[in-house]
Amino acid sequence: MRVAVWFPVFVVALFAAAVATAEQPAPQPEHVRGDIVAVSGNTLRVKTRGGQEVVLALAPSTSVATVKKAGLEDIGEGVFVGTTAVPQSDGTLRAVEVHLFPESMRGTGEGFRPWDLQPKSTMTNATVARSEPQAGRNARSTMTNATVAEVEKSGGGRKLQLRYAGGEKTVNVPASTPVVKLEPSDRSSLKTGAHLFAIAARQPDGTLIAQRVTVGEDVVPPM
Numbered sequence: 001m002r003v004a005v006w007f008p009v010f011v012v013a014l015f016a017a018a019v020a021t022a023e024q025p026a027p028q029p030e031h032v033r034g035d036i037v038a039v040s041g042n043t044l045r046v047k048t049r050g051g052q053e054v055v056l057a058l059a060p061s062t063s064v065a066t067v068k069k070a071g072l073e074d075i076g077e078g079v080f081v082g083t084t085a086v087p088q089s090d091g092t093l094r095a096v097e098v099h100l101f102p103e104s105m106r107g108t109g110e111g112f113r114p115w116d117l118q119p120k121s122t123m124t125n126a127t128v129a130r131s132e133p134q135a136g137r138n139a140r141s142t143m144t145n146a147t148v149a150e151v152e153k154s155g156g157g158r159k160l161q162l163r164y165a166g167g168e169k170t171v172n173v174p175a176s177t178p179v180v181k182l183e184p185s186d187r188s189s190l191k192t193g194a195h196l197f198a199i200a201a202r203q204p205d206g207t208l209i210a211q212r213v214t215v216g217e218d219v220v221p222p223m
Contacts, residue, residue: 030208063184066216067216082108085169098173180219
């Protein structure tokens with residue numbers, strides 16, 4: 001009889017605990033921007049742009065990429081790109097930066113989402129479908145990652161039509177916009193003094209585990 005009473009109670013308690021765990025929202029990725037000041041085993045010590053020091057743990061799955069300078073002429077048809085941009089009054093976006101993905105990284109982060117480079121900024125990963133005359137104005141920032149389908153020059157800059165699964169965005173790219181190329185790399189790129197942008201997940205104990213790390217020696221990752 002004792003077993004018959006205890007077992008249902010145990011099952012109910014176990015089920016309640018499982019439901020409570022399932023209802024916990026997944027932690028939002030955190031962005032770290034700064035310079036590597038120390039490398040020790042699987043950890044990086046980073047001095048952020050705000051002057052704080054942050055420790056990043058590297059997991060076996062952590063991906064590493066480097067950035068190199070590129071130009072508007074490198075944004076060609078079919079190229080998969082990411083762009084931080086700011087909204088304009090006509091509903092289009094003005095690029096703050098553009099980064100070009102290699103073919104091996106095509107599809108990375110595809111879509112449109114909030115970003116934190118500037119207030120109210122967003123990120124879109126998508127495909128450039130067509131280009132029109134540019135109409136640049138200053139505004140708040142966003143990010144777009146996509147494949148470039150059509151590109152044209154306009155007033156020294158370019159206007160890109162970016163398509164991604166479920167939507168599309170028009171992005172004006174002024175001639176002065178920083179453009180960089182991403183290239184897959186490994187942990188040998190993680191050196192003291194390198195500029196860093198990392199996407200990390202905070203663990204229950206407060207540890208930050210890097211999911212993706214982008215570094216540049218002579219170029220600051222503009223993301």
